[in-house]
Amino acid sequence: MSTTSVEAGNTVIESKKAPTRSLAARLFRERYGFLLLLPGLVYFIWFRYVPMLGNIIAFEDYSPFKGFLHSDWVGLKHFKRIFEDAEVVRVIGNTLWLFFLQTLFAFPVPIILALMLNEVRNQRVKRLIQSVVYLPHFLSWVVVVGIVTIFLKTEGIVNKGLHFVFGMEPIQFLQEPGWFMPLIVLEVIWKEAGWGTIIFLAALAGVNPTLYEAAIVDGASRWRQMWHITLPAIRGTIIILLILRLGSVLDSGFTQIFLMLNPFTMDVGNVLDTFVYFKGIQQSDFSFGTAVGLFKGLVGLVLILAVNRLAKKFGEEGVF
Missing domain, CATH: 1.10.3720.10 (MetI-like)
Known part of the structure; x- marks a missing residue:
């Protein structure tokens, strides 16, 4: 729905846009498409991105007995x-x-x-x-x-x-x-x-x-x-x-x-x-x-x- 007014020879158009759908509503509407994407998304997150957290040992003198969080921090020594x-x-x-x-x-x-x-x-x-x-x-x-x-x-x-x-x-x-x-x-x-x-x-x-x-x-x-x-x-x-x-x-x-x-x-x-x-x-x-x-x-x-x-x-x- 829109209203139009004329001021000093210029046409000004004011539009009332429909309210944007909430994110939850959009996700629900496209739920089947997202379900198809889910297996691939889980694969990349679990096998590609989560293992990247292990790169922290490049900045440590890593010991399997001490683990990621308790190994000695050495900064750029190995680089x-x-x-x-x-x-x-x-x-x-x-x-x-x-x-x-x-x-x-x-x-x-x-x-x-x-x-x-x-x-x-x-x-x-x-x-x-x-x-x-x-x-x-x-x-x-x-x-x-x-x-x-x-x-x-x-x-x-x-x-x-x-x-x-x-x-x-x-x-x-x-x-x-x-x-x-x-x-x-x-x-x-x-x-x-x-x-x-x-x-x-x-x-x-x-x-x-x-x-x-x-x-x-x-x-x-x-x-x-x-x-x-x-x-x-x-x-x-x-x-x-x-x-x-x-x-x-x-x-x-x-x-x-x-x-x-x-x-x-x-x-x-x-x-x-x-x-x-x-x-x-x-x-x-x-x-x-x-x-x-x-x-x-x-x-x-x-x-x-x-x-x-x-x-x-x-x-x-x-x-x-």
């Missing part, structure tokens, strides 16, 4: 050890080097696959290739590393093939430190590249076909169409995924690295994730292991915020 411990510096170097290799070689592969599949006109062949390349995503790292071990061990099929064809002596793929990083990157490419391709194919599905038709009329080749239409169409998706990837710069994935590690490759393959396990669990240095893990998370958060802001300054859409 200072991160930069004073030569082993931590080496582990951080391994982590950054692995991140660089994965970003350089593994990150572009889904983009290339998506561009190639986008050029396939036979839909049956396209669907078949998609299924083949993303099926490895559903294998666990235990299975993947097991397959790699069977193929690359000293008596494996690869060494037998090299000996039969070229007469070569067996190569110690799994024990030689120089092979560790390349094998990790190749495993990531084989397992995850096909799944990442789906994201870029979804982005390409939204490209207006008339753009390609106009380019053909103008005489543009397939390469020119890809360079000037296809790539700009997925540029935003590439930037968002790159921002998210930078957030995990110190997160190399525990399971894969742990399963591939052995005494011969420990120096080049031990990364922050496995270091926290060895130091915090096996050696019972809980406070220092927690400090390293918390440091890793803070670095990721800062990088995401910084790169996201930088992307927006260049006119791209960020993550948030």
